[in-house]
Amino acid sequence: MTPARIANVGIVIVSHSPLVAQGAADMVRQMVGDCVPLAWTGGNVEGGLGTHVAGILMAIEVAWSEAGVAVFVDLGGAETNSEMAVEMLGPARAAKVAICNAPLVEGAVVAAAEASGGSTLARVVATAEELSA
Amino acid sequence: MRLNAADLTALIGLCREQIEQHCERLGRLDSAIGDGDHGANMRRGLEAVYRERDAISALPLPAALERIGLVLVMSIGGAAGPLYGTLLMELGRGLAVGEEEADFAAILAQAVAAVARRGRSGPGDKTLLDVLYPVQAEIAGHAAPLRIAECARNAAQATEMMLARRGRASYLGARSIGHEDPGASSCALLTRAICLYFKENAPS
Numbered sequence: 409m410t411p412a413r414i415a416n417v418g419i420v421i422v423s424h425s426p427l428v429a430q431g432a433a434d435m436v437r438q439m440v441g442d443c444v445p446l447a448w449t450g451g452n453v454e455g456g457l458g459t460h461v462a463g464i465l466m467a468i469e470v471a472w473s474e475a476g477v478a479v480f481v482d483l484g485g486a487e488t489n490s491e492m493a494v495e496m497l498g499p500a501r502a503a504k505v506a507i508c509n510a511p512l513v514e515g516a517v518v519a520a521a522e523a524s525g526g527s528t529l530a531r532v533v534a535t536a537e538e539l540s541a
Numbered sequence: 542m543r544l545n546a547a548d549l550t551a552l553i554g555l556c557r558e559q560i561e562q563h564c565e566r567l568g569r570l571d572s573a574i575g576d577g578d579h580g581a582n583m584r585r586g587l588e589a590v591y592r593e594r595d596a597i598s599a600l601p602l603p604a605a606l607e608r609i610g611l612v613l614v615m616s617i618g619g620a621a622g623p624l625y626g627t628l629l630m631e632l633g634r635g636l637a638v639g640e641e642e643a644d645f646a647a648i649l650a651q652a653v654a655a656v657a658r659r660g661r662s663g664p665g666d667k668t669l670l671d672v673l674y675p676v677q678a679e680i681a682g683h684a685a686p687l688r689i690a691e692c693a694r695n696a697a698q699a700t701e702m703m704l705a706r707r708g709r710a711s712y713l714g715a716r717s718i719g720h721e722d723p724g725a726s727s728c729a730l731l732t733r734a735i736c737l738y739f740k741e742n743a744p745s
Contacts, residue, residue: 423574439597453585456577460618463686485620488659492614497641 412421417523418445418471419531420479420487421516424430426450432480432513439517440524447471459486467503476504476529478536480516493496504529510536546598549605552738553594556667557587559734560727571723574710578619579620579723586617602605607633618655624656624669631655646681654676660707667710668716669724672696676732686736686743690716690729697721697729 419436423429429450435447447470452458464479471477479494481487487507495507506529508515521537527535544552551582559581560567564692590597590612597605597612610629613623635648653673662668675696679689705717708724 452578452582453616456578457576459616460616461614461622485618488620488623489618491659492626501633 414441414446416473416526417475417519417529418447418473418477419516419520419523420464420467420477421446421448421450421512422459422467422479422484422490423448423482423512424459425482426455428482428512431471432516435513436516436520440520441532443522444520444523445471445473445477446520458541459489461489461496462495464490468493468497476502476506476532478509478519478523478532479506480512480519480536481509482512492504506533508533508536510539514539544602545636548742549598549602550594551742552735553587553590553609555738556731557591559730560584560587563727563730567723567727570721574705574713574717575676575723576709579621579664579727580583582617582619582621582709583727585625586613586622589613589616603632603633603637606630606636620660621669621727624660624724626634627659628652628656630675638678641732646677648719649677649678649680662707665703666706666724667700667716667722668707669722669728671703671722671729672725676728690736693729693732697725700725 421429421432429448433533434447443465447467450465453460465527468477479490480488490507493509494502497505502514508519518539522532523531542683554659564580564584567583568577571577571579583630591611593612597608600608610626610633614626614630615628617625631652633650633696635651636643639648657663657675660668662670664671664674672693676689676693700722702718703710704715705713
């Protein structure tokens with residue numbers, strides 16, 4: 409793990425489908441390689457379609473960066489569960505996590521590209537959210 | 542309202558039984574306007590609480606409710622996990638800071654408001670809130686347990702004619718009308734189980 413990698417904003421992908429989440433993560437990796445912390449979670453605790461808080465918490469831990477973490481979600485439950493997970497990090501760490509209002513795949517790829525250049529969390533989020541503007 | 546460990550263990554068992562019995566129906570309601578997993582998700586949640594029932598019941602009531610909320614959050618998944626979880630955790634927190642004679646209706650109102658914030662929704666959106674609001678009002682008016690249960694059932698049924706404004710059912714637009722909301726339905730079932738227990742076992 410190089411210092412540059414640690415310094416960059418991390419990316420978390422949360423989908424109801426593990427296949428979608430992993431696929432989106434693959435596309436991010438193709439774009440930025442290892443220079444951005446990245447994790448994905450998808451499916452419920454039984455491996456079916458859905459999302460769950462423990463999986464999201466773990467993904468945030470894996471992609472953790474002191475520069476912050478940008479989270480991308482697909483449908484409603486993914487967002488509600490992600491908000492719950494972020495709250496459970498406690499106020500200090502929660503302040504460094506943003507759930508982005510952006511399309512899952514495009515948002516994550518664009519955000520990762522921005523993050524790979526060392527941008528701040530606010531800049532990474534703004535770039536991704538421009539997609540929905 | 543005072544609940545001891547035996548009450549809490551019994552209530553956990555009754556809630557689990559109620560969801561188990563109606564699991565398929567909740568799944569069918571959810572299939573009509575959502576992703577079909579509400580019954581299975583609720584069952585997973587109640588089973589998780591049931592497995593921990595002895596440890597939970599040994600806690601003081603506020604801590605027990607918070608713990609139940611956390612277990613539900615971690616096990617239900619979907620949007621229902623954070624919504625039911627928030628309700629129970631906020632109830633627990635409210636009771637923890639309250640006085641001995643804390644007004645349960647007021648604490649419930651706070652917890653329901655927290656659920657509304659969590660789901661970014663309000664009355665008439667075709668969600669479990671459409672059961673929680675009238676139930677809270679009945680409790681504030683000191684209604685008898687059976688009346689509260691009946692109110693919950695009627696309120697759940699009334700979601701049938703509502704247009705969904707939150708959750709996946711909202712993607713269906715007008716086609717969401719004519720189906721009872723599964724979250725409202727599970728909420729009425731749980732309310733009923735709890736009310737029946739109070740009718741049989743509690744003086745108030």
